[in-house]
Amino acid sequence: xxxxxxxxxxxxxxxxxxxxxxxxxxxxxxxxxxxxxxxxxxxxxxxxxxxxxxxxxxxxxxxxxxxxxxxxxxxxxxxxxxxxxxxxxxxxxxxxxxxxxxxxxxxxxxxxxxxxxxxxxxxxxxxxxxxxxxxxxxxxxxxxxxxxxxxxxxxxxxxxxxxxxxxxxxxxxxxxxxxxxxxxxxxxxxxxxxxxxxxxxxxxxxxxxxxxxxxxxxxxxxxxxxxxxxxxxxxxxxxxxxxxxxxxxxxxxxxxxxxxxxxxxxxxxxxxxxxxxxxxxxxxxxxxxxxxxxxxxxxxxxxxxxxxxxxxxxxxxxxxxxxxxxxxxxxxxxxxxxxxxxxxxxxxxxxxxxxxxxxxxxxxxxxxxxxxxxxxxxxxxxxxxxxxxxxxxxxxxxxxxxxxxxxxxxxxxxxxxxxxxxxxxxxxxx
Amino acid sequence: xxxxxxxxxxxxxxxxxxxxxxxxxxxxxxxxxxxxxxxxxxxxxxxxxxxxxxxxxxxxxxxxxxxxxxxxxxxxxxxxxxxxxxxxxxxxxxxxxxxxxxxxxxxxxxxxxxxxxxxxxxxxxxxxxxxxxxxxxxxxxxxxxxxxxxxxxxxxxxxxxxxxxxxxxxxxxxxxxxxxxxxxxxxxxxxxxxxxxxxxxxxxxxxxxxxxxxxxxxxxxxxxxxxxxxxxxxxxxxxxxxxxxxxxxxxxxxxxxxxxxxxxxxxxxxxxxxxxxxxxxxxxxxxxxxxxxxxxxxxxxxxxxxxxxxxxxxxxxxxxxxxxxxxxxxxxxxxxxxxxxxxxxxxxxxxxxxxxxxxxxxxxxxxxxxxxxxxxxxxxxxxxxxxxxxxxxxxxxxxxxxxxxxxxxxxxxxxxxxxxxxxxxxxxxx
Numbered sequence: 001x002x003x004x005x006x007x008x009x010x011x012x013x014x015x016x017x018x019x020x021x022x023x024x025x026x027x028x029x030x031x032x033x034x035x036x037x038x039x040x041x042x043x044x045x046x047x048x049x050x051x052x053x054x055x056x057x058x059x060x061x062x063x064x065x066x067x068x069x070x071x072x073x074x075x076x077x078x079x080x081x082x083x084x085x086x087x088x089x090x091x092x093x094x095x096x097x098x099x100x101x102x103x104x105x106x107x108x109x110x111x112x113x114x115x116x117x118x119x120x121x122x123x124x125x126x127x128x129x130x131x132x133x134x135x136x137x138x139x140x141x142x143x144x145x146x147x148x149x150x151x152x153x154x155x156x157x158x159x160x161x162x163x164x165x166x167x168x169x170x171x172x173x174x175x176x177x178x179x180x181x182x183x184x185x186x187x188x189x190x191x192x193x194x195x196x197x198x199x200x201x202x203x204x205x206x207x208x209x210x211x212x213x214x215x216x217x218x219x220x221x222x223x224x225x226x227x228x229x230x231x232x233x234x235x236x237x238x239x240x241x242x243x244x245x246x247x248x249x250x251x252x253x254x255x256x257x258x259x260x261x262x263x264x265x266x267x268x269x270x271x272x273x274x275x276x277x278x279x280x281x282x283x284x285x286x287x288x289x290x291x292x293x294x295x296x297x298x299x300x301x302x303x304x305x306x307x308x309x310x311x312x313x314x315x316x317x318x319x320x321x322x323x324x325x326x327x328x329x330x331x332x333x334x335x336x337x338x339x340x341x342x343x344x345x346x347x348x349x350x351x352x353x354x355x356x357x358x359x360x361x362x363x364x365x366x367x368x369x370x371x372x373x374x375x376x377x378x379x380x381x382x383x384x385x386x387x388x389x390x391x392x393x394x395x396x397x398x399x400x401x402x403x404x405x406x407x408x409x410x411x412x413x414x415x416x417x418x419x420x421x422x423x424x425x426x427x428x429x430x
Numbered sequence: 431x432x433x434x435x436x437x438x439x440x441x442x443x444x445x446x447x448x449x450x451x452x453x454x455x456x457x458x459x460x461x462x463x464x465x466x467x468x469x470x471x472x473x474x475x476x477x478x479x480x481x482x483x484x485x486x487x488x489x490x491x492x493x494x495x496x497x498x499x500x501x502x503x504x505x506x507x508x509x510x511x512x513x514x515x516x517x518x519x520x521x522x523x524x525x526x527x528x529x530x531x532x533x534x535x536x537x538x539x540x541x542x543x544x545x546x547x548x549x550x551x552x553x554x555x556x557x558x559x560x561x562x563x564x565x566x567x568x569x570x571x572x573x574x575x576x577x578x579x580x581x582x583x584x585x586x587x588x589x590x591x592x593x594x595x596x597x598x599x600x601x602x603x604x605x606x607x608x609x610x611x612x613x614x615x616x617x618x619x620x621x622x623x624x625x626x627x628x629x630x631x632x633x634x635x636x637x638x639x640x641x642x643x644x645x646x647x648x649x650x651x652x653x654x655x656x657x658x659x660x661x662x663x664x665x666x667x668x669x670x671x672x673x674x675x676x677x678x679x680x681x682x683x684x685x686x687x688x689x690x691x692x693x694x695x696x697x698x699x700x701x702x703x704x705x706x707x708x709x710x711x712x713x714x715x716x717x718x719x720x721x722x723x724x725x726x727x728x729x730x731x732x733x734x735x736x737x738x739x740x741x742x743x744x745x746x747x748x749x750x751x752x753x754x755x756x757x758x759x760x761x762x763x764x765x766x767x768x769x770x771x772x773x774x775x776x777x778x779x780x781x782x783x784x785x786x787x788x789x790x791x792x793x794x795x796x797x798x799x800x801x802x803x804x805x806x807x808x809x810x811x812x813x814x815x816x817x818x819x820x821x822x823x824x825x826x827x828x829x830x831x832x833x834x835x836x837x838x839x840x841x842x843x844x845x846x847x848x849x850x851x852x853x854x855x856x857x858x859x860x
Contacts, residue, residue, distance in 0.1 A: 084844045087837035098547060101539075107531055116781075117528060117795050122774045124808050125752070138845050171844055207807040226663075229808030233656075254853040261849040293848045322555070340823070344552045351546075351825035354857060358850040359826060362838040365547050366822035377637040378554050378659030380820040390810040392796035393770070395781035396789060407517035408792040414514045414601055415568050418723045419691040420788040423684040427784060 002268075002282070002306030007316065016309075020323060020374070024236050024265040024305055027215070034190045034219040041194035046201045052191040057133075058165045061186070063202050068173065068184040076173035085174060091363045092143050092178050098365030099151040102384035108393065113403045116395040121388045123153035124229070126204070128196035129181065130211035130221075131172055133162035133188050139175035140361060144368050144382065145211050146179035152387035157181050158206055160196060162188020188213075193220035197228045210382070212369075231386060232379060235372040236265035239357055240326035240346075242317055244333035245274040248353065252277075253284035255330060258358050260301035261294040267305040269324070271317045278308045318342050325376040328357045347376045402428055432698075432712070432736030437746065446739075450753060450804070454666050454695040454735055457645070464620040464649040471624035476631045482621040487563075488595045491616070493632050498598070498614040503607050506600035515604060521793045522573050522608050528795030529581040532814035538823065543833045546825040551818045553583035554659070556634070558626035559611065560641035560651075561602055563592035563618050569605035570791060574798050574812065575641050576609035582817035587611050588636055590626060592618020618643075623650035627658045640812070642799075661816060662809060665802040666695035669787055670756035670776075672747055674763035675704035678783065682707075683714035685760060688788050690731035691724040697735040699754070701747045708738045748772050755806040758787045777806045832858055 005015050040048040046063045053059050077085070108118035127149045131142055142159070149157050159176050161168065163186040176184055185203060187195065193213075199205030208229035209221060221230045239259040241252055256268040272278050285302060289295050311317045314333055321329065325345035333339065336351045343349070347370030350357050361368045369382035396404065405424045412420035424430075435445050470478040476493045483489050507515070538548035559575045561567060572589070579587050589606050591598065593616040606614055615633060617625065623643075629635030638659035639651060651660045669689035671682055686698040702708050715732060719725050741747045744763055751759065755775035763769065766781045773779070777800030780787050791798045799812035826834065835854045842850035854860075 081844075084840050087840035087844075090837045091841060097541070101537055102549075109531075111527070111795075115794070119532075119796070125774060140841055140845065226803065226805070229805070251853070251856055254849065254856045257849040258847070258853040261847060288849075288852070292852075293846075298849060343821075344555060345819075346821050348822040348824065351823065352827070354826045354828050354831040355824055356853040356857065358842060358847075358853045359831065359834055359838050360822075360824050361850060362841045363834050364545070364824045364826075365541075366549070366824055370822075371819075373656065375656070375659070376819065376821070378819060381822055383820065385815070389775075389801075389806065389808060390813065391773075391776050391806070392778040392790075392800075392811055393781065394778065394785055394790050394794045394796055396784045396794075397782070398784050401784040401789065404520075404789055404793050407520045408789050410514050410517040411521060411570055411792045412788060414511075414517075415570065416723075417688070417691060417788075419684065419687040419718075419728060420791060422718070422722075423681070423688040423786040423788045426681055426684045427786065 002302055002308055005307065005309045007309065007311040016320065019307060022305065024267060030215050030219050034216055034223060037190040038194040038220060038223055041191055041200065042198050049187055049191050049195050049200060052189065053187055056189055057162050059163055059186070066185050066187060066202050068168070068186055073173045073177050073184065076168070076170035077177060079170040080174050084171060087363070088139060088143070088171070088175055088178055091140065092147060094363055094365040095143055095147045095367070096151060099148045099367070099384050102148070103151065104385060104388065114397060114400040115404065117393060119390045119392045121390050123155070124208050124387050124389065126156040126158065126206040127154045127387060128206040128209040129157060129159045130193065130209060130213050130217055131159055131161040132213055133164050137161065137169045137172050139169070139171040140368065141212065142172055142175035142181070143179050146176065146181050148367065148382060148384050149387045150180045152384045154387050156183070156206070158183045158185070158196065158203070160185045160187050160192040162186070162192070190216045190220035193217060193224060197224035208387070210386070231369070231382060232371060232375065234369070236267065237262045238267040238326050238372060239328040239330065240269045240271065240321060240324055241330045242314055242321065242333060242339065243270065243272045243277060244314055245277055246334055247277060247332040249277055249280035249284045251353065251356070252281045252332065253288050255356050256281070256285055256302065256306070257288055257292060257298050258356065259328070260298035260306065261292065264297050264300040265305065266301045268302060269307045269309065269326070271309045271311055271320060273311055273313050275310055278310055282308060314339055321346065325374040327370045327372045327376065328360070330355070330357055345376045347371045347381050405430070432732055432738055435737065435739045437739065437741040446750065449737060452735065454697060460645050460649050464646055464653060467620040468624040468650060468653055471621055471630065472628050479617055479621045479625050479630060482619065483617055486619055487592050489593055489616070496615050496617060496632050498603065498616055503603045503614065506598070506603035507607060509600040510604050514601060517793070518569060518573070518601070518605055518608055521570065522577060524793055524795040525573055525577045525797070526581060529578045529797070529814050532578070533581065534815060534818065544827055544830040545834070547823060549820045549822045551820050553585070554638050554817050554819065556586040556588065556636040557584045557817060558636040558639040559587060559589045560623065560639060560643050560647055561589055561591040562643055563594050567591065567599045567602050569599070569601040570798065571642065572602055572605035572611070573609050576606065576611050578797065578812060578814050579817045580610045582814045584817050586613070586636070588613045588615070588626065588633070590615045590617050590622040592616070592622070620646045620650035623647060623654060627654035638817070640816070661799070661812060662801060662805065664799070666697065667692045668697040668756050668802060669758040669760065670699045670701065670751060670754055671760045672744055672751065672763060672769065673700065673702045673707060674744060675707055676764055677707060677762040679707055679710035679714045681783065681786070682711050682762065683718050685786050686711070686715055686732065686736065687718055687722060687728050688786065689758070690728035690736065691722065694727050694730040695735065696731045698732060699737045699739065699756070701739045701741055701750060703741050703743050705740055708740055712738060744769055751776065755804040757800045757802045757806065758790070760785070760787055775806045777801045777811050835860070
């Protein structure tokens with residue numbers, strides 16, 4: 001049974017704080033192992049990558065076979081079911097259309113003093129995309145990471161994906177082709193992250209690495225940060241559903257379980273002002289669990305991290321939502337737009353009864369890479385801006401420097417930086 | 431003498447690679463000490479902060495005196511020279527005007543299928559601003575960090591600044607007042623970072639921490655990342671000057687030294703197509719060094735990390751600039767705008783002879799918190815977006831879900847996520 005809380009009950013505040021503080025991840029201490037792998041790839045390049053791939057993936061590679069060539073990708077595309085390829089194409093088109101609207105504007109203007117200033121956005125020169133192997137090798141994630149990079153104008157997008165015993169998911173290769181990925185290497189783990197960050201004889205290094213991975217990949221990304229940029233470190237997925245008595249309990253149960261089936265550490269929470277709905281959803285979850293292929297995972301997640309919270313009114317739920325800062329927020333209630341407008345912290349909001357979160361995982365258009373573990377308090381989902389950077393621009397002339405100079409000199413002197421003051425003063429004969 | 435390279439000389443490529451790889455920072459291993467400080471603040475709150483402040487800052491505080499009260503800030507403002515206060519006001523107004531243009535737009539639109547989608551930007555709910563104590567306590571940095579936060583709409587900006595033996599820089603407090611900082615605490619080090627991230631009895635926790643600090647502060651920021659957001663970890667400052675024979679060697683020498691005076695680990699590089707200019711700048715640097723108050727620092731920086739690189743033409747310098755990815759790039763040459771347009775990687779560009787980098791440190795308007803250590807390849811200077819986050823919005827109706835549903839179901843099934851498919855199918859009676 002999931003946790004059941006009532007906002008009107010004594011002790012609710014403490015119980016809710018415990019829910020917020022609940023740790024869902026066991027962080028494996030792999031940092032020393034990862035440091036050694038990275039050092040070896042830096043020292044020995046391709047050969048280290050080949051050795052680790054033999055050891056961890058049971059796959060014998062050469063410098064020539066590290067890269068997945070175009071003929072192999074062609075064959076993979078031919079191996080995919082046409083219906084699924086069509087669905088991938090539809091998803092790609094919608095993700096691209098949404099992200100095209102995120103492209104930022106440059107600015108350049110001259111102010112009243114005659115100073116010209118502004119900024120210019122440029123794409124990161126090369127991006128590495130980590131794609132997990134095995135069961136978590138999701139073609140949808142390839143699209144969600146690679147499409148915004150290409151919309152940003154990244155000239156070189158490099159994908160790495162481990163091929164345990166040589167196996168690659170054809171849909172992952174098809175998604176890479178569709179998204180315009182420029183190079184694909186059949187490697188994974190910390191060794192792939194190191195190869196992307198530092199380069200090898202075969203792999204030219206990138207400037208930023210994105211994409212999800214296991215504890216080794218996450219630790220490697222943290223370690224190479226600085227040498228390259230990285231995206232967020234994603235935790236287990238979460239959904240929070242805000243619903244009133246008008247919601248369909250069967251549909252809500254389906255949505256809670258769609259989250260719970262991801263991972264035993266996934267979190268699915270329902271907040272409602274209807275005790276009847278709460279009861280009906282719990283019953284529906286149990287019934288649907290019986291029919292799910294991934295029932296064991298979903299049941300563990302719902303039992304250990306599921307929660308149903310009863311509130312006097314949905315308006316009173318808003319501060320609770322902001323504290324939970326969910327990755328995914330579904331609002332299935334009268335006045336959903338009004339409630340959404342009052343919420344500060346959520347990665348993505350799904351409005352109304354006909355927007356199950358899963359539609360956003362695939363074909364809605366917005367990105368499905370979203371902040372987890374309450375980090376929506378301070379961060380955003382993946383987007384075009386993650387693949388660009390801004391350069392500020394400033395230009396003074398003799399007159400505008402004369403206008404601004406005295407204040408700069410006063411502040412530089414107040415900070416004890418005489419050479420700063422001097423670099424302005426010398427141009428004004430001061 | 432600084433390093434002298436000639437792009438036409440044999441061995442240039444290797445020498446330039448060594449310059450790129452040069453480590454300017456000795457990273458002190460303070461991580462264990464910092465972990466213990468954070469754990470103690472989490473466990474004991476105010477009392478731990480008070481104990482560490484006594485030990486590290488030689489200052490005896492109580493829970494009541496942690497916070498710098500309004501009367502004390504009033505008194506600090508009165509203690510500042512009126513001319514410097516005016517300069518701070520001018521700087522604040524220009525920084526604010528520039529950053530107001532960075533406020534992002536929300537989007538909400540309905541596409542051809544009838545899906546409503548877009549995004550909404552919201553401000554981070556509370557931000558902590560770390561300000562170093564002692565000689566590196568810069569009022570300009572208070573403005574550069576706090577003004578964008580307030581422009582973003584952050585309702586609560588909290589500043590921490592250590593007060594060694596009780597001393598605070600009145601200009602720092604005046605800048606905080608001017609920028610609209612809401613709370614100021616006289617604490618620093620890892621204990622201040624921990625107090626901001628986890629809260630104490632007196633200090634309500636924040637959601638993001640920004641601002642520069644020493645090795646302890648940097649290590650603490652890395653450790654609390656996840657609990658809160660953090661900005662970049664800033665390294666020693668850098669300038670790269672691209673100049674042709676039209677540039678004034680005295681002015682360039684002044685600019686190189688303005689960078690070098692920051693820190694013995696600062697880096698100042700000149701790239702030019704004129705051997706005469708290169709020689710004249712080196713002579714001018716030596717002459718100016720004799721007159722500088724911070725000559726010892728500047729001389730060490732110029733000797734250990736300075737470089738003068740001769741190129742056949744400035745156009746050929748562009749790929750070198752992109753590899754160096756300088757924090758600050760000055761272009762003092764014919765056709766500066768054209769050269770700037772071809773450069774991908776730079777934190778900030780200063781165009782023309784009348785735009786010394788120091789003008790941007792104080793009153794230009796753009797932010798002076800910029801990516802160092804080649805991180806301009808993948809990151810931007812501080813701005814309004816660093817204090818906001820984006821929530822994506824998606825709304826389908828019965829018809830648009832019917833249009834999108836089959837593709838979502840096909841992809842979910844291809845990924846083995848039956849409950850995802852089911853949450854869509856149940857709404858379509860599939």
